Amino acid sequence: MAKWLVKSEPEECGIDDFATAPDRVIPWDGVRNYQARNFLRQMDEGDQVLLYHSSCQHIGIAGVVTVVRAAYPDPNQFDPLSPYHDPKATLEKPRWDAVDMQFVRKLPHIIPLAELKAIPALENMPLVRKGNRLSVMPVTDDEWAGIPDLG
Template sequence: MAKWLVKSEPSECGIEDFVQSAGQSIPWDGVRNYQARNFLAQMSEGDDVFLYHSSCAQIGIAGIVTVVNGAYPDPTQFQPDSPYFDPKSTPEKPRWQAVDLALVRKLPRLIPLKELKSLPGLEELALLRKGSRLSVMPVGEKEWHIIQGHAG
């Protein structure tokens, strides 16, 4: 099973939203970057995903979620009122994808970005590469275990 990491501002959708959704899935929509979209499309049911909090007071990995529904056309691209509306996309040829995610567990403590940067063996992690703005990215098995082991 593949492993992934998704970024989100907790004010938009963070680990607390998953905790409060009580096992219900949350649509992961609004991704409007082609590289991120391509990774979304590769997600399969049962894949595990790190949830990363960005642009906030406590930046870092906050929890683990899982893919409960693989990629489907992101409905927000067809909604004129949505901030994610894309007039160039059509239902016949949808441009953007979404997946459904649900909580696995909130980490006992958030792993701060600074700490991730200090961990040996994470040099390949796209998250830590300079200038990386990718919001959906694969995580290697090795990196996954390093991070999860560190989370305790």
Template sequence: MAKWLVKSEPDECGIDDFARDPQGVIPWDGVRNYQARNFLAQMQEGDEVFIYHSSCKHIGIAGIVRVAKSAYPDPLQFDPDSRYFDAKSSPDKPRWQAVDLSFVRKLPKLISLDRIKSLQGLTDLPLVRKGTRLSVMPVSDHDWETILTLDATPNGH
């Protein structure tokens, strides 16, 4: 199973949205970056995903979700009323992907970006590389486990 990190503004869709309906799924759609789209296309059912809150007061990893449905064409690309509509996309040649995510758990404390950056050995994690602004990115098994150790430490926030 692969591991991932997805960024979201919590007022748009955050870990609390998943926690409100732990049996439900939320489509992860509206991604409009080609590299991020390619990562979405690689996600498989059962993969684990960090939910990273961005563009907010408290930035960092807030919880874990799981891929409930592998990549499928993002329906928003075909909806002319959606801000994610893409006139160049068609049902027989979709340009954008979505996945369905389901709740696993909310972390007891947000793991801040500063705390993540302070860890040794996460130099391959795209999140801590300068100039990387992707909304979807892979996380190695090593980096996943290293980050989760922060969940158990008092300074996780």
């Protein structure tokens, strides 16, 4: 079972959205970076995912979700009314993928980036290094274990 981190603005899709969604499941769609998309394609059912709130007042890891449906073509790429529409994508050759994720738990407090940067076990984590902050990124077992409040 792999581990991941995904980033989102909580106004668009945050941990509270997962906690209140029907069946607590939300499609993770709209990813339009090829490297992040390739990571989505590696996700399998049962993978654990850290949800990181970004571009907001309280930036940091807010909770844990799990993958409940592996990568499938992101339907937004085919919808001309969607902000995630891609006119080059076709049903025969989709360019973008989505995964479905389900709420596991909200952390007792958001773990801010400054706190994460101070944890020695996370020094190589892409999240804490400038220029490597994709919206989807892998997390090693050691990194996961080094994050407080994950148990």
